[in-house]
Amino acid sequence: MNSKLKTKNSKLSRSPVAIEREKWLRFYRQMLKIRLFEEQVNQLYLGAKMPGLAHLYIGEEAIAVGVCEALRGDDYITSTHRGHGHCLAKGAAVERMFAELLGKAPGYCRGKGGSMHIADQETGNLGANAIVAGSAGIATGAAMSAKMRGSNQIAVCFFGEGALGQGLLYEVMNMASLWKLPTLFVCENNQYNEYTHYQETTAGDLKARPEAFGIETVSIDGQDVGVVYTTALRLVGQIRQGKGPAFLICDTYRFHGHHVGDINRTYYRSKHEEEEWKSKRDPLVLLVARLKAQKLANDKALAKIEEELRREIEAGVEFALNAPYPDAAEVDQHVYA
Amino acid sequence: MKAPTQKTPQVTSAGREITFGQAINEALAEEMRRDPTVFIIGEDVAEAGTPFKVLSGLVEEFGRGRVIDSPISEAGIAGLGVGAAMTGMRPVVDIMFGDFVTLTMDQMVNQAAKIHYMSGGKLKVPMVLRTTLGATRRSAAQHSQSLHAWLSHVPGLKVVVPSTPYDAKGLLKTAIRDDNPVVFFEDKMMYQLKGPVPESEYTIPFGVADIKRAGTDITIVATSSMVQVALRAAEVLSESGISAEVIDVRSTVPLDKQTIIESANKTGRAIVVDEGYERYGVTAEIASVIAEGAFYYLDAPVKRMGAMDVPVPFSPVLEDQTVPTPELNDWCFRLARQVPSLRGGTPGADRQIDAPDVVVQAYQRYSVSGLYCIDLERRLQRKVTDNDTLGGRRWDLKLLA
Ligand SMILES: Cc1ncc(C[n+]2csc(CCOP(=O)(O)OP(=O)(O)O)c2C)c(N)n1
Numbered sequence: 121m122n123s124k125l126k127t128k129n130s131k132l133s134r135s136p137v138a139i140e141r142e143k144w145l146r147f148y149r150q151m152l153k154i155r156l157f158e159e160q161v162n163q164l165y166l167g168a169k170m171p172g173l174a175h176l177y178i179g180e181e182a183i184a185v186g187v188c189e190a191l192r193g194d195d196y197i198t199s200t201h202r203g204h205g206h207c208l209a210k211g212a213a214v215e216r217m218f219a220e221l222l223g224k225a226p227g228y229c230r231g232k233g234g235s236m237h238i239a240d241q242e243t244g245n246l247g248a249n250a251i252v253a254g255s256a257g258i259a260t261g262a263a264m265s266a267k268m269r270g271s272n273q274i275a276v277c278f279f280g281e282g283a284l285g286q287g288l289l290y291e292v293m294n295m296a297s298l299w300k301l302p303t304l305f306v307c308e309n310n311q312y313n314e315y316t317h318y319q320e321t322t323a324g325d326l327k328a329r330p331e332a333f334g335i336e337t338v339s340i341d342g343q344d345v346g347v348v349y350t351t352a353l354r355l356v357g358q359i360r361q362g363k364g365p366a367f368l369i370c371d372t373y374r375f376h377g378h379h380v381g382d383i384n385r386t387y388y389r390s391k392h393e394e395e396e397w398k399s400k401r402d403p404l405v406l407l408v409a410r411l412k413a414q415k416l417a418n419d420k421a422l423a424k425i426e427e428e429l430r431r432e433i434e435a436g437v438e439f440a441l442n443a444p445y446p447d448a449a450e451v452d453q454h455v456y457a
Numbered sequence: 458m459k460a461p462t463q464k465t466p467q468v469t470s471a472g473r474e475i476t477f478g479q480a481i482n483e484a485l486a487e488e489m490r491r492d493p494t495v496f497i498i499g500e501d502v503a504e505a506g507t508p509f510k511v512l513s514g515l516v517e518e519f520g521r522g523r524v525i526d527s528p529i530s531e532a533g534i535a536g537l538g539v540g541a542a543m544t545g546m547r548p549v550v551d552i553m554f555g556d557f558v559t560l561t562m563d564q565m566v567n568q569a570a571k572i573h574y575m576s577g578g579k580l581k582v583p584m585v586l587r588t589t590l591g592a593t594r595r596s597a598a599q600h601s602q603s604l605h606a607w608l609s610h611v612p613g614l615k616v617v618v619p620s621t622p623y624d625a626k627g628l629l630k631t632a633i634r635d636d637n638p639v640v641f642f643e644d645k646m647m648y649q650l651k652g653p654v655p656e657s658e659y660t661i662p663f664g665v666a667d668i669k670r671a672g673t674d675i676t677i678v679a680t681s682s683m684v685q686v687a688l689r690a691a692e693v694l695s696e697s698g699i700s701a702e703v704i705d706v707r708s709t710v711p712l713d714k715q716t717i718i719e720s721a722n723k724t725g726r727a728i729v730v731d732e733g734y735e736r737y738g739v740t741a742e743i744a745s746v747i748a749e750g751a752f753y754y755l756d757a758p759v760k761r762m763g764a765m766d767v768p769v770p771f772s773p774v775l776e777d778q779t780v781p782t783p784e785l786n787d788w789c790f791r792l793a794r795q796v797p798s799l800r801g802g803t804p805g806a807d808r809q810i811d812a813p814d815v816v817v818q819a820y821q822r823y824s825v826s827g828l829y830c831i832d833l834e835r836r837l838q839r840k841v842t843d844n845d846t847l848g849g850r851r852w853d854l855k856l857l858a
Contacts, residue, residue: 229771316503445772
């Protein structure tokens, strides 16, 4: 597999809008929360405490956080099989996430959904989805509903570049553009569809696809949370004004395997490539560098945040491990509303 | 469909055992060597050899021109398969999870299934769509379904549901040589199951059920993932003196009605077990075949056991309830005791059997899975025991590598 790694200039980009110090710290807290959460998920898998598999978001944190920080609390998101980051960024609670991952009763879906199906109505999360591009219709439909109801909400559809293979995406992009539906399509291009480089499955210019529908399309570095945030803020603003959908392409990389069990990866991507991304384009490392360079936070302040998060994560795992399984009788509840 | 005449070629050359996954791999390799028009297309089928590693090595032998990695475009690759099949090729389309056949439905149902008929017999669609079925991998509602009944409903498609490495190999070779669209379902949990497969070339015809175990008291008709479960159940029953006959239909279309009816006539009691949803499912079809064909010989109503009519839940405590497995023995015992025979004897009627205990014991015994067991052992660095519930439906450990 001939993956071409374009190592971008990792120089700190200048943000077009001034971001407050508090916001920068918020980015840090949210991104680190996702990182620590996912590390724990991996541990739960390795210790055979978590049923099934999980797809880790480590390496891609800046996208979920940068986009969700530009949203209103009542805006909608839809997510993917690699969804923990989106859920947390939109405000999900760590303990209920862990409980869901372990199939326990206090989980977000009472243990019925698991890793790939976490939904949380209170935070506008319409659900992760285990069908690639499966949520494209749902997000666009939610946007249509928001428009019909005049609620001024928008809907964000997160998906991996693999979803570009699915026809559904093109059908709904067409309608979103035709009817100016308030949808933000966020394509997280982590370079691989499972075990195949996206250049082997995706013809032509990726950007040209949404543009063909007249959708404003922006391609950015998904490892720089400042860039993701300011770009998302601008697009969300114009979408909310009724100018129609937008499409955001974020270049990124998943640092772990396709899922937790994907350990031997050299047949589809080199160790060298992984190291390049991890050492030069880790979104958290880049953020910390910026925080320090711009004197937004010192080591002590960052350590304090980390300490708090570690306690939160630890408590969450503890909570989930001790939580009861759902009652057996729940198996045939909720088939119909 | 005419009643089949040819019976199963028996496994003769004792010795070699390979896994279900290897059997699939061998069938594909042999057919690709034999016929240059055969090719494979699907997601991550080349170097990755699919997430289940079933196709490992094929791209090395046949190259990327015949083992083609596709975009994540199920509708598209099914459509390409139909068109290529109509024009001289024999595509084998790989749909990773059976749940994703829903994305291919127009191509399979409105196109592939109907083209031969609509063209007055002029065009034909010799393609195979390989996909998977089976729950208990803790993969939740969109990666666990067994949707073979959907395809079985549509005239023009053939549907194959093998249960052993031997059958898988022989049936897949037949599928590739068949001039019709064939949908081939593989149980994900069975890929590591080992069984005897001769070195020499063989094929198995469609529409010929296989009597996996002969018996006299009760007939268990099973498909795919449930055949091994039925065999274990039969073993447990035999310890209590009940003789169960296990029939593996092997293909739901064409269906070998004759073998099923003959067995039901003989035993007078039948259970049909299949992992698809019970409602409007494969069990319903087969139960009606028995009801129509063996009515005057039945001592008890035919019992159907399919997956619970709920989306497959994630939590192990919920998911395990949805597969027919744990209840099977219970029902065998109940039926065996029910209704004194109208035909003189009273099989089972006078037996004092404490069924529930045996049920629990039997279920634990089925509980040792291929894929997950190996994976769990790697993670835990110890042998898996019956207490490790994370792994899901499991076969007898002895069957594993
Ligand atoms: C319709 C469909 N086809 C195939 C799959 C199996 N599958 C799961 S994830 C995946 C790759 C997805 O790649 P991408 O969309 O880029 O997301 P990433 O995993 O890289 O985050 C595939 C093929 C699926 N879940 N749904």
